[in-house]
Amino acid sequence: MKKLVMIGNGMAGVRTIEEILKLSPEQFEITIFGQEPHPNYNRIKLSNILQGDTSFDEIIINPLDWYKENNIQLFTGESITKIDVESKKVISDQGREVAYDELIIATGSNSFILPIPGADKIGVTGFRDIKDCEMMIKSAAEYKKAVVIGGGLLGLEAARGLLNLGMKVDVVHLMPSLMERQLDPIASSLLKAELESQGMRFLMEKETVEVIGDERVAGLRFKDGSFVQADLVVMAIGIKSNTIVAKNSGIYVNRGIVVNDYMETSAPHVYAVGECAEHREIVYGLVAPLYEQGKVLAERLCGREASAYEGSVTGTQLKVAGVDLFSAGEIYEDGTTKSIMVYNEYEGIYKRALIRNNRIVGIVLYGDTKDSTRLYRMLSKKEDITGISIFESQCSAEGGSGDIASMPNDELVCGCNGVTKGAIVEAIKTQGLITLDQVSHCTNAGRSCGRCKPMVNDILAYTLGDQFDANAAQKTSICGCTTISREELIAEIREKGLTSVKEVMNVLEWNNEEGCTKCRPAINYYLGMIHMDEYKDDRDSRLVNEKMHANIQKDGTYSVVPRMYGGVTTAADLKKIAEVAEKYEVPLVKLTGGQRIGLFGVKKEDLPSMWKELDMPSGYAYGKTLRTVKTCVGAQFCRYGTQDSMSLGIELEKKFERLDTPHKVKMGVSACPRNCSEAGIKDIGFVGIDGGWEIYVAGNGGVDLRAGDLLATVKTEAEVMEMTGAYLQYYRETANYLERTSKWVERVGLEHVKEVLANEETRKELNERMDQTLKKYIEPWNEAIESENIKDKYYANHIVKAGE
Amino acid sequence: MILTKTRTLVGNYSDLPVRAGYAVNINDTEIALFKVTNGKVYAIENRSPHPKGGVLKEGLVSGEFVFCPVYDWKISLADGKVQAPDEGQVKTYQVEVEANNVYIII
Numbered sequence: 017m018k019k020l021v022m023i024g025n026g027m028a029g030v031r032t033i034e035e036i037l038k039l040s041p042e043q044f045e046i047t048i049f050g051q052e053p054h055p056n057y058n059r060i061k062l063s064n065i066l067q068g069d070t071s072f073d074e075i076i077i078n079p080l081d082w083y084k085e086n087n088i089q090l091f092t093g094e095s096i097t098k099i100d101v102e103s104k105k106v107i108s109d110q111g112r113e114v115a116y117d118e119l120i121i122a123t124g125s126n127s128f129i130l131p132i133p134g135a136d137k138i139g140v141t142g143f144r145d146i147k148d149c150e151m152m153i154k155s156a157a158e159y160k161k162a163v164v165i166g167g168g169l170l171g172l173e174a175a176r177g178l179l180n181l182g183m184k185v186d187v188v189h190l191m192p193s194l195m196e197r198q199l200d201p202i203a204s205s206l207l208k209a210e211l212e213s214q215g216m217r218f219l220m221e222k223e224t225v226e227v228i229g230d231e232r233v234a235g236l237r238f239k240d241g242s243f244v245q246a247d248l249v250v251m252a253i254g255i256k257s258n259t260i261v262a263k264n265s266g267i268y269v270n271r272g273i274v275v276n277d278y279m280e281t282s283a284p285h286v287y288a289v290g291e292c293a294e295h296r297e298i299v300y301g302l303v304a305p306l307y308e309q310g311k312v313l314a315e316r317l318c319g320r321e322a323s324a325y326e327g328s329v330t331g332t333q334l335k336v337a338g339v340d341l342f343s344a345g346e347i348y349e350d351g352t353t354k355s356i357m358v359y360n361e362y363e364g365i366y367k368r369a370l371i372r373n374n375r376i377v378g379i380v381l382y383g384d385t386k387d388s389t390r391l392y393r394m395l396s397k398k399e400d401i402t403g404i405s406i407f408e409s410q411c412s413a414e415g416g417s418g419d420i421a422s423m424p425n426d427e428l429v430c431g432c433n434g435v436t437k438g439a440i441v442e443a444i445k446t447q448g449l450i451t452l453d454q455v456s457h458c459t460n461a462g463r464s465c466g467r468c469k470p471m472v473n474d475i476l477a478y479t480l481g482d483q484f485d486a487n488a489a490q491k492t493s494i495c496g497c498t499t500i501s502r503e504e505l506i507a508e509i510r511e512k513g514l515t516s517v518k519e520v521m522n523v524l525e526w527n528n529e530e531g532c533t534k535c536r537p538a539i540n541y542y543l544g545m546i547h548m549d550e551y552k553d554d555r556d557s558r559l560v561n562e563k564m565h566a567n568i569q570k571d572g573t574y575s576v577v578p579r580m581y582g583g584v585t586t587a588a589d590l591k592k593i594a595e596v597a598e599k600y601e602v603p604l605v606k607l608t609g610g611q612r613i614g615l616f617g618v619k620k621e622d623l624p625s626m627w628k629e630l631d632m633p634s635g636y637a638y639g640k641t642l643r644t645v646k647t648c649v650g651a652q653f654c655r656y657g658t659q660d661s662m663s664l665g666i667e668l669e670k671k672f673e674r675l676d677t678p679h680k681v682k683m684g685v686s687a688c689p690r691n692c693s694e695a696g697i698k699d700i701g702f703v704g705i706d707g708g709w710e711i712y713v714a715g716n717g718g719v720d721l722r723a724g725d726l727l728a729t730v731k732t733e734a735e736v737m738e739m740t741g742a743y744l745q746y747y748r749e750t751a752n753y754l755e756r757t758s759k760w761v762e763r764v765g766l767e768h769v770k771e772v773l774a775n776e777e778t779r780k781e782l783n784e785r786m787d788q789t790l791k792k793y794i795e796p797w798n799e800a801i802e803s804e805n806i807k808d809k810y811y812a813n814h815i816v817k818a819g820e
Numbered sequence: 821m822i823l824t825k826t827r828t829l830v831g832n833y834s835d836l837p838v839r840a841g842y843a844v845n846i847n848d849t850e851i852a853l854f855k856v857t858n859g860k861v862y863a864i865e866n867r868s869p870h871p872k873g874g875v876l877k878e879g880l881v882s883g884e885f886v887f888c889p890v891y892d893w894k895i896s897l898a899d900g901k902v903q904a905p906d907e908g909q910v911k912t913y914q915v916e917v918e919a920n921n922v923y924i925i926i
Contacts, residue, residue, distance in 0.1 A: 085871050443904070458904055530839070530857065530882040533892050556840055560878045560889035568889060570872045809837055815845040816830050 017045045020317070021106055021116035023096045023261060025050025027059055028290025028306035029122025030078060035314030037086055043318060046088045047114055049106070051123075052145060053093040055080050060303055060464060063170075063335050065149050066177025071759070072146060073719060099265035101283040118285050118317055121262055121273060125255035125291040125301070130165065134227030140249045143174045152250065156181035159247030163187075163236055165224055167194040169334055171252035172207075175216050176336045178250070186217045186244055188224060188236065198332050198343035202359065203366050203382040210339055210364070219244060255301050257292045272299040277324035279313040289313050295327060302330045303464055304431040311434075331392050333385070342388040345395050346370055346378035353377065356406050369406050376401060389471040393427060420471075420478040429471050432464035437475060444479045447496075448527055452476065454496045495534035497526050502752050505539070509546050517543065517554045533559065538753035541640070544676050545748050548788045561638035564810060565796045566623055569616065576602075576615040576626055577637035579673065582647045582665030582685070583611030589632065596629050608637070610644030610682065621813050627797040634797050636674065640754075642681050645669040646694065650687030650704070657687030659704025664733055665693075668740065674793035675786075677744070678751040678760075682717075696724050699757040700740060705729070709736050713743060713769070714761035722758045725766050727773070742773050742782040745789075749782075827916070827923045834920055836861065841877030841886070846926055851913060852877040853922070854897055856884055861915045862897035863924050869893075869908035876910070 020036070022029050025048050033046060050056075054076070061075040083090045091108070098107045105115045127142020129135050139155065141148050152174070155162075160183060164175045167189030175185045193204035194211075208218060223239040227249060235245045257272035268274050268282035272294030279287045279295075290306045291299065300306060305328035315322035331344035349355060349370065358367040363383065369391060370378030376395040381388055387407060394401060425438030443449060443458045455472055456462040462469045477484045485499065493499045498521075500508070505524070514520045517539045521531055531539070536557040544551045561567050566574035578593065593613055597605050603617035612635055618626065627634070636643060645668050648654065650661030665685040672681075684695035687704040695701025697717035701724050703710040708731040715724030728739055746769065751760040761769060772778055800806045830844045836855040843866055844851050850866035852875075862884070867873050874890030881887075884897050894903040900910035914925040 447904075460905060528882060532882050532894075533880050533887040536880060536882075556880070559880070560874070564878065568874065568878065570890070572875045809840065813845065814831070814843060816828055 018043060018117040019115060020044035020046045020118050020120070021114055022046070022048045022120040022122055023099075023106065024048075024120075024122035024124055024290070024292070025052070025056055025090070025092065026122060026124045026290065027056065027077070027303060028124070028310055029120060030056040031307050032120060032122065032289050032310035032313050033088070034078075035311050036318060039314055039318040039320060041086070044118075046086070047116075048083070048088055048090050049094055049096050049108060050090065050092045051095040052147070054146065055083065055090075055092075057146065058464065059145070062143070062146065062149050063173035063177055065146075066143075066152060066174065067180050067335075067337070068177075071720065096261050097264070099261060099267070099283075099286065101265060101267070101286060104285065116285070119287065120313070121267075121281070121286065121288040121292060122290045123258040123261060123292045125257050125299075127251060128254040128256045129251050130224060130253065132224060132226055134229065134233070135251075137227055137229050137233045138231050139229070139233035139247060140227055140251065143170055143250055143252045144255070148250075152178060152248065153181060155248045156183050160184055161186075161246055162248040162250065163244055163246035164250045164252055165236075166250075166252035166254070167191070167218070167220075168197070168252065168254070169195060169332060171250070172211065172216075173335055174250050174252050175211075176214070178248075179215050183248070184217075185215070186219055186246075187211075188219045188222050188238075188244070190221065190223055192221050194218075195334070195343075198347065198380075199341075199382075200347055200368065200380055203341070203343075203368075203380050206364055206366055206382050207334075207339065207341060211336070214338060255291060257294070257299055259292055262288070262292070270294050270297075277312075277326060278316045278322060279309055279325065280316075287313055287317070295325065298327060300328065300330065302332070304328065305330060307432055307434070307464075329396050331379070331388070333388075340381075340383055340385045342379065342381040342385040342392075344379045344388075344392050345376070347380065358407050367407055371401065374400050374402050376406075386470055386474075389429065389468060390423075393423075420474050429475065430459075430461035430464070430468045432468075433460040435459050435461040440472060440475050441479050444476060449496065450476070450480065450483070450485070450499060450527070451493060451496070453493070457496070494538055495532055497521075497528040497531050497535050498524065499527075500524060502538075502542075506542055506546065509542060515543065515547060515551065517557050531557075537562075541676055541678065541753050545789075548785060549792055562640065564620070564623070565634060565638065565800065566618070566620075567638040571617075572620075573617045574620055574623060575637065576618050576623065576630070577608060577612055577635040578630055578632035579635040579669075580612040581669045582645055582662050584647075584662055584666060585613075592630060592632070596626055599629070600626055610635075610637070611646050612637075612644065621811055624797070624800050624807050624811050628801045633673070633795055640679050641675055641677055642669065642672045642683070645683040645685060646698070647685045648687055648692035650685075654687060654692075656690055657704065658706050659687045659709065661685040661687035661693065661702075661704060664702065664709075664736065667733070667737070671737065671790070672740070672744065674795075675744070675748075675790060677748055678753050679756045681744070681757065697721065698724065700724075700743065702736060707731060709733075711736065711739055711743075714758045714766070716756060716758040718756075720758065725761070727766075727770065738779060738783060739773065741786045742779040743769070745782040745786040746772060748789075749785075825925050827925050829921055830863075830924050831922050832920050833861070833917050833922050836922065839881040841866075841879065841881070843875075843877040844924070846924065849926065851924060851926075852886075853915075853924075854881055854886060856881060856897065860884075861917055861922055863913040863915045864895070864897060864900055865911040865913075867910070868895065869902060869910055870906075 056078045058075040058077050064070040094108050096106045097109050105113050107113050127144040141151050162178045162183040163186045164171045165188045167187050175187050178185045193201050194208050224236050225239050226237040228235050233249050237243050259269045259273050262273045263269045273288040273292050275288050275293045275295050279289050281288050289309045309325055312325040334341045353370050353372045356369045365383035368380045369376050375398050379391045423437050427437050429437050449455050462472050520539050540554050540557040597615050600622050602615040606614050608614045645665040647661045647665035651657040681699045683700045684693040684698040685702045686693045686695040695703050697715040701712040710729050711727045712724030713727045716722040828846050838855050842853045851863050852866040854862045866876050868888035870891045874888045878889040879886040885894050893906045900912040902908040916923045
């Protein structure tokens with residue numbers, strides 16, 4: 017196998033690797049170095065994170081498992097400092113040396129930071145990676161006034177995000193009009209008026225000469241002597257190709273690393289792709305051209321007859337709510353061009369196509385971008401427009417989809433992911449898709465920059481004809497089997513008195529009458545939550561771990577984790593666990609992160625008898641339920657502990673064990689603010705203080721590390737139980753299935769939750785429903801041990817000898 | 821050489837649970853048997869084609885599809901094909917039902 021090394025772990029590079037794996041998965045032993053400590057994520061969506069529309073998890077393109085599955089060795093948080101092109105190896109900042117046969121440089125770019133005095137002060141940032149995003153979010157919590165330098169695409173998206181975070185935002189721009197490289201003065205002034213109405217303030221034609229302040233930024237000084245106050249400064253004035261490693265290694269660099277039409281650099285076996293590369297004197301900063309480059313490079317590396325990369329025409333869309341804007345190609349008229357224009361000042365709609373020699377060479381659309389895909393296609397294909405009406409939909413925002421019919425099947429709709437109209441139509445027809453989400457999931461169209469979404473929606477409307485439901489297409493449904501949302505589902509279950517998963521799907525006319533892995537577990541949960549005592553759990557609508565009452569491991573074995581209330585056990589129980597582990601030759605006995613003993617690598621058919629011999633309650637280590645209550649030793653033993661954390665932990669765990677919740681729930685009880693049980697990062701955490709308890713909620717110790725928020729301070733343990741019961745029940749009733757408490761609180765708002773729980777009557781009602789629910793649970797392993805049916809259906813192995 | 825296929829009795833039709841997998845092991849070949857809602861019986865390899873694929877017997881069944889319990893791939897019971905956006909195919913085996921007997925031809 018040849019050794020392929022890639023420097024950089026961003027969108028362009030990893031897309032190249034994906035293409036290589038598609039063409040020739042066995043050809044290379046792949047190693048990737050990424051400077052950031054994350055797997056590959058969708059940088060285009062950073063502005064969505066900042067604007068609060070999405071979470072970091074949702075923008076990860078390839079999770080760490082993907083690297084493992086494809087045998088890619090990934091080093092994160094490590095950068096390459098030198099390429100030895102003679103002996104063909106790379107050397108990292110940690111001194112690691114890795115040899116290569118082929119090397120891809122995909123180091124991307126950095127924010128361009130103005131080289132002015134004070135630019136290194138605290139509170140000055142670029143807008144380029146997740147770290148910048150986090151810094152801005154954190155600043156917004158403490159400070160009020162932000163200034164964004166740069167009135168281009170990135171700057172305006174950053175400014176909108178900061179407004180959403182509750183900051184006052186000024187945008188400083190050097191030029192007299194916004195986005196001057198993409199928009200003409202009319203579109204630009206429409207945009208400025210819209211953004212001003214959203215609360216942005218603009219300081220036009222200002223050249224920043226100094227960042228002032230002590231350690232932290234306090235303001236900016238401009239060339240004309242004027243001054244603006246700022247607690248946070250975001251520089252969003254462009255990108256600078258990250259070419260240091262290439263430069264230090266003697267590879268030819270101009271603005272970017274110079275490559276030919278096959279992405280080859282000046283050094284043999286060294287290639288560059290993405291924002292670090294300069295092709296025919298252009299450095300691209302948009303995703304579609306980078307993906308095109310990746311494809312060409314992959315073909316080249318896999319020894320295919322590669323088509324040359326000849327450059328791209330790019331289109332731009334601004335991702336700011338309330339602004340529909342599209343621009344591509346040339347913007348300004350010269351002697352050889354003529355414009356076709358539609359301008360409706362009243363409705364704020366402006367469209368202009370720039371024509372040279374009967375061909376479109378530039379597009380600006382504002383207020384109605386429905387024509388964008390069609391015009392962009394004509395522009396990139398250099399179609400002759402003689403006799404064609406350019407703006408069919410004229411001045412109305414209600415554009416038609418008439419041009420979909422005439423669009424050829426092999427026409428690209430999603431340029432980022434290479435999805436054609438034909439592929440979308442086929443997926444809609446064969447998979448019974450009816451929403452945009454479904455089409456995106458099935459075909460990848462619209463999953464990168466999202467510019468093609470209106471077109472995909474038009475294709476849906478065109479393909480489905482009368483069956484198309486515009487509202488349904490936009491709505492977030494539970495899954496692809498239905499168009500109804502969670503709220504509608506719950507309302508229907510209540511109103512129509514629906515009592516089984518099957519009945520829900522029948523009565524509510526599920527498209528796929530037997531559901532899927534998303535809707536069935538969700539319906540099962542909602543039914544159990546609503547019909548507290550009469551609902552009988554549908555075991556086959558649960559995912560494998562809950563169905564089997566054991567965690568499935570990657571080799572098909574399972575784990576056994578008995579409950580250990582509050583992390584406290586006895587010598588007798590320890591002995592029992594040890595004996596069972598020995599008898600069943602358990603390969604791994606481990607203390608889990610939740611203070612219990614786990615037996616791992618158990619054969620499925622041994623599960624019932626092991627549990628029988630253990631004769632202990634299930635720890636539900638697999639469940640969407642209360643997992644563990646972690647405790648410190650507390651006042652009984654610790655010299656600092658002010659409260660009895662162990663007994664409260666045990667009491668909580670005994671009360672709430674087995675409860676069905678939208679996602680797993682973990683608790684921690686600490687007897688003092690030293691927090692030995694890590695109560696601050698639990699779904700619910702209790703911290704003992706002199707004379708009472710603080711209750712923290714919505715903490716999370718997982719991927720999205722989140723510190724809990726103080727919900728309430730109470731005096732007695734009875735109050736702790738009351739508050740916990742009400743809080744958990746409110747979460748059960750209002751969260752989406754599979755929504756962790758941290759996400760739920762962020763969505764509904766901590767203040768709202770506090771308000772609900774402040775009402776004594778509401779607390780009482782919530783606790784009554786909780787208690788009613790808790791009554792229905794029984795120990796699952798007792799049931800399994802006593803039922804031959806369950807043992808045979810879920811745990812037996814049927815071995816049949818061949819032959820008749 | 822002529823390869824002959826054998827017919828193996830694997831169970832009673834009426835005993836097979838509907839919409840749940842039933843694993844059989846024929847001479848070390850692990851097969852998952854599914855009786856779907858319309859009464860048809862399918863036999864497929866008991867492993868998802870994902871490199872760390874799950875045991876398909878434990879997967880949730882919907883119509884003529886089963887979902888891999890570990891990675892949620894949707895797999896056709898009829899032809900073993902993995903549905904988009906994932907890719908791959910699982911082996912399928914011929915099933916015959918005679919009287920109340922279910923046979924797998926392998």
